[in-house]
Each structure stands twice: as C-alpha cells, then as structure tokens.
Amino acid sequence: MSQDGTQAIRRAAAILQRIAHVTEQEPPTLRGISQAVDLPRSTVHRILKCLTDEGLAHYDPKSRRYEIGMLSYELGLAVTDRVLQLVPWTTAVDRVAARANVTTYLMRRSGMEAVCVHKAEGRTVIRVIPVEVGQRRYLGVGAGATALLAGLPDETVNRVIAAVAPDLDAFADLTPERIRDAVAQARRTGYAESEGRAYSSIYGLGIGVKAHSEEPDIAISIAAHAPEVDKARIAEWKSIIDEEIAATHAAIKARAAAQ
Structure with missing residues (x-):
C-alpha cells in the first residue's frame, strides 16, 4: 500500500474515533471533527463523504452532526477469540452490579482512550449512567479510565x-494536576476514585485488570450518586469487586487447565 493510502486510512480511523468520542464542547460536526483531528475541513469532508457512502459513518442533516454508521456497528458484532475472552469479565461486571446495586462498567483501553464495552445497572432508584456502551473517554477521565492510565509507565x-x-x-x-494526583492515588491504593471531577455529583471507583496484557488492559468501574456514598459503602464495593475479579481469574485458569 502506498504511503498516501496508509495516511488516508490513519486519517479515517482518527475521524471515526472522534465521532465515537462525543463531547458537548466538540460535538461531531464537520467543524468540530476538523479541529479535533487538526486537518483542513475540505480534507475531513472528503473522508467523511467516503465513510458515510460506505456506511461506516452517518450524517444527520437536521443536527449537522455525524455518528457511527450501521456498518461499523455490524463489523463490531463479529465474534472473534478476543471478543470471547471478554465474556468472563462481562459476567463479572453483571455480578458486581447485582451485588453492589450500582451501575457497573467494563472499560477497555484503546490507545489514549478507554471505551465502554459492557454496562450493567443496579436496582437503585437514582441510576447514574455517565457513559454508554460504545462511548469513549480519554484515559484519566473517570475512574475506570484513570485506573487504566495508572497502570501505564510514567513516560506514557x-x-x-x-x-x-x-x-x-x-x-x-x-x-x-488532578489527573496526576488521581493516578498517584490509584497506584498507592489499587483503586482509582473520582468524585465530581469528571462529572458533577457522581462518585466513581475503578480498578485496572491484566486480562490479556502485562499492563492493565481492561477496568471494572462503578458510578454512584455522590451524596449517597460513604466510607462504609466504598469499602463494601471494593470487597465485592476484589472477590469477583479473583473468582473470574480462577475460573479462567481452571477452564484453561481443563482444555
């Protein structure tokens, strides 16, 4: 493949990542995407036209915003060994949500971002859902993403x-500075905490997990209504998460030994 072809693919991938990374400050409009990926509008428009023609992106003429297209969704449904390896961890997230009675997430590290690959809700009246499945957050934004960041080398x-x-x-x-402080705390305690820093009135708790890498590549995190959180509940949540992670590691090891 020519250098120009490789560059075009990298640019298209960056644009799709920006579309998936939704923020109010930089919504996925042509202007916002162009500024985010630091490319001329004409170049971004040309790539977006191709992505929408192929179904990888979709354009809403009313809002003038772009979103991930159906083809991208369909491709994401393909079952691979890597996807199947996440199944025990999605089950762990379901168990944490049921036991802790809070919204629980499975986040996966993707470059400089964390993407939500699974979500389970508790039974509380006030449901806290700052992130939906498929949405991306920068590493360091939110408890799960901070836990993933804390597992990386200082230079990174x-x-x-x-x-x-x-x-x-x-x-x-x-x-x-606050992200650095949160990373340092996560390294000391094993858990990343976020109270009102990323999202107001939301308490987050997350831990990185070495599932398929020498560094934490997934994280289990919870989100709760901050005024309802106290030290006793945090200690209980940590205990539940620790137990479910240990049980999942043991089950994966036992399954591998039986094969």
Whole structure:
C-alpha cells in the first residue's frame, strides 16, 4: 500500500474515533471533527463523504452532526477469540452490579482512550449512567479510565496527559494536576476514585485488570450518586469487586487447565 493510502486510512480511523468520542464542547460536526483531528475541513469532508457512502459513518442533516454508521456497528458484532475472552469479565461486571446495586462498567483501553464495552445497572432508584456502551473517554477521565492510565509507565502517562489537556475544560473539575494526583492515588491504593471531577455529583471507583496484557488492559468501574456514598459503602464495593475479579481469574485458569 502506498504511503498516501496508509495516511488516508490513519486519517479515517482518527475521524471515526472522534465521532465515537462525543463531547458537548466538540460535538461531531464537520467543524468540530476538523479541529479535533487538526486537518483542513475540505480534507475531513472528503473522508467523511467516503465513510458515510460506505456506511461506516452517518450524517444527520437536521443536527449537522455525524455518528457511527450501521456498518461499523455490524463489523463490531463479529465474534472473534478476543471478543470471547471478554465474556468472563462481562459476567463479572453483571455480578458486581447485582451485588453492589450500582451501575457497573467494563472499560477497555484503546490507545489514549478507554471505551465502554459492557454496562450493567443496579436496582437503585437514582441510576447514574455517565457513559454508554460504545462511548469513549480519554484515559484519566473517570475512574475506570484513570485506573487504566495508572497502570501505564510514567513516560506514557505524561504523554497522555499532555495530549488530552486541551480538552479537559469539557469536564466538571479536571486539570492535568488532578489527573496526576488521581493516578498517584490509584497506584498507592489499587483503586482509582473520582468524585465530581469528571462529572458533577457522581462518585466513581475503578480498578485496572491484566486480562490479556502485562499492563492493565481492561477496568471494572462503578458510578454512584455522590451524596449517597460513604466510607462504609466504598469499602463494601471494593470487597465485592476484589472477590469477583479473583473468582473470574480462577475460573479462567481452571477452564484453561481443563482444555
């Protein structure tokens, strides 16, 4: 493949990632996408036209916004070994949500972002859902994404924070310094916590898991209404998550030994 062809693919991938990474500050309009990927509007428009023609992206003429197309969704449904390896962890998330009675997420690291691959809701009257399945968040934004960031080398952490710093104004109370503090705390305690920093009135708790890599590549996190959270509940949630992670690792190991 020619260098131009490779460049076009990289640009198209960056544009699709930006469309999936929805923020109010930079909605997926032609202008917002162009600014986010640092490409001329004419270039972005040409690539978007191709993506929409092929069904990988969709354009809403009323809102003038782009969204992920049906073909991208259909491709994501393809069952592979990597997808099947996540099944025990989606089950663990379901169990955590049932036991802890809070919204629980499975986040997967994807470059400088974390993508929500599974969500399970508790039975509480007030349901806290800052992230939907398929949505992407920068590493360091939210408890699960911070837990994933904390598992990376210092050099990578600094590079990620520098890259996402210009977009932190879109969140409630996030700065590069606060992300560094949260990373340091996660490394000390094993858990990342976020109270009102990414999303106001939301408490988040997350832990990175080494599922398929030497570094944490997935994270289990919960989100709760901050005024209802106290130290006793946090301790209970940590215990539940620890138990379900240990049980999942044991089940995976036993299954591998039986094959």
